[in-house]
Amino acid sequence: MAPGVGKTYKMLEEAHRLKQLGTDVVIGFLETHDRLDTANKAIGLETVDLDEIIVRQPQLVLVDELAQHYQNIQSILVAGIDVYSTVNIQEFAHLRTAIEELTSIQSNGQLPESFLHQADEVVVVDVTPETLEERLLSGKIYPLDRIDETTRSIFLRSRLAALRELALREVADQIEELRETDQHCGCCIHERVLVCVSTHPNSLRLIRRGARLAACMNAPLYVLYVGNRSLSATESRYLATCDRLCQKFEGRFLQLSSDNPVEEIVKAATTHRITQIVLGQTHRSRLSTFFQGSLINQLVRSLKQVDLHIISTKE
Numbered sequence: 001m002a003p004g005v006g007k008t009y010k011m012l013e014e015a016h017r018l019k020q021l022g023t024d025v026v027i028g029f030l031e032t033h034d035r036l037d038t039a040n041k042a043i044g045l046e047t048v049d050l051d052e053i054i055v056r057q058p059q060l061v062l063v064d065e066l067a068q069h070y071q072n073i074q075s076i077l078v079a080g081i082d083v084y085s086t087v088n089i090q091e092f093a094h095l096r097t098a099i100e101e102l103t104s105i106q107s108n109g110q111l112p113e114s115f116l117h118q119a120d121e122v123v124v125v126d127v128t129p130e131t132l133e134e135r136l137l138s139g140k141i142y143p144l145d146r147i148d149e150t151t152r153s154i155f156l157r158s159r160l161a162a163l164r165e166l167a168l169r170e171v172a173d174q175i176e177e178l179r180e181t182d183q184h185c186g187c188c189i190h191e192r193v194l195v196c197v198s199t200h201p202n203s204l205r206l207i208r209r210g211a212r213l214a215a216c217m218n219a220p221l222y223v224l225y226v227g228n229r230s231l232s233a234t235e236s237r238y239l240a241t242c243d244r245l246c247q248k249f250e251g252r253f254l255q256l257s258s259d260n261p262v263e264e265i266v267k268a269a270t271t272h273r274i275t276q277i278v279l280g281q282t283h284r285s286r287l288s289t290f291f292q293g294s295l296i297n298q299l300v301r302s303l304k305q306v307d308l309h310i311i312s313t314k315e
Contacts, residue, residue, distance in 0.1 A: 004132055004141035006312075007086040007125045008032070008064055012041040015062055015084065017297070019045065024059040028076070031064045034143065054079045067091035067111045077118075087111065089167040102162035105154060116170075124167055127312050128205075129160035165212075172216035191219035192272060195251075196265060196279040197242050198225065199235040203280070204245055206311055210278040211249040213309065219276070221251030224268050228259040262298045269303055278309045 008031065015025045027047045032038040048056050050063070050072050061076060063069050066085040073083050090099050091109045099107040116122065127135075135141050136155045195210035197203035207223055214221040223246040225239060243253040258264045269277065277299070299308060 003033075003088060004135050005125050005127050007088075009038050009041055010123070010125050011062055011064070011084050011086055012038070012045070015045055015060070016041075018060065026053070026056065026058040026061050028053050028061040028063045028072075029065065029069055030062065033141070035140070053081065057081065060084060066115065067109070070111060070115055073115075089163055089170065092116065092170075095166065095170070098166060099163070102166060103154075103159040105159070122171055124171055124309065126164060126167070129157040129164070131312070132160055133157055168213065169216055172213070190273070191217040191276060192222070192274045193217070193219050193276045193278065194222045194224055194265075194269060194272065194274040195246075196224050196226075196261075196277065197239075198227075198280070199231070199238055200280060201238075202311075203238075203242055206278055206280055207242060207245050207249070207251075209309070209311055210276075211251065213276060213278065214249070214251070217276070221246070221249055222254060222268070222272055222274065223251055224254045224256070224265065226256050226258050226261040226264045228257055262295055262302065265299060266302045269306055274306060276307050276309065277303070278311060280311050 012030075015027075019025045025045060027042060027045050028050045030042055030047070032042070045062075048058070048061070050069070053061050053076055057079075058081060060082045061084075063073050063076070063083055063085045066073065066087040069085070073085060076083055089095065090107050091111045092113060093109045093111055094113040096107040096109050099105070099109070132141075133155055136147065136152075191214075193210050193214040195206050197206055210223070211221055213219075223242060225242070231239065239255070243255075246253040254268060256264050256268075265277070268274070279296070281296075296308065296310060299306075
């Protein structure tokens, strides 16, 4: 969506996961912007000069900053090598006018729209405008002495919210184009959105996010809670609030009792022919994740045809 949301970090995180599964992953270009967390996340991944990638022939190469390196990336793709990259929504040439109208900031985007169409998968990495503003002011995006008035103006909450909505709408438009293409070839795709909630305070935000996605896609909305323990009075009232918010968006609220949330989510997704799932980031111990696999990874393996939208639970 914008600088500082965590695109590069998320890409490196996925690279480590794939490497553990046996994929030959290398870094072709990485821009850390002097962010220590990002630099540390790259430890353990081989770095290969972009000019040598085709000779090295890895299965997957990470090339940060798509807008700057798309010509190199095109050559790598032609050579049959998969590429993961990162991009901000304002870097697309075809969105210049929309960005200038929404944010009142001149856009210099040069990236051809064709790269969006070529992608096998597009992942929107996003945090709330409030979180992004907090990261900026605490020096987590750029050193504080490098933040000028122009940078501050870009990170105004209203402008960040506009960029976020534009990113979601652009992805929804791409899905709609794919749907129309599939209809012409005799297929029929109807988008259906499922939001997975818990008693975590951010579940209401997940429902609103899922509702916006459903509205963009003109899709029905489902909200699912899975649990197997007795709820406190406070938790019961919170779930009732989730139910009411779901109904406000004309959605259907599902509450199931089970100690296997992955199994129930997969069943619900299959039963209701879900195409998009929205859920919050889970927080489990490394040992638990090692033996059982994270909920997200299990869903990725079980629901290969469903798009997962992982939303940060940090305010």
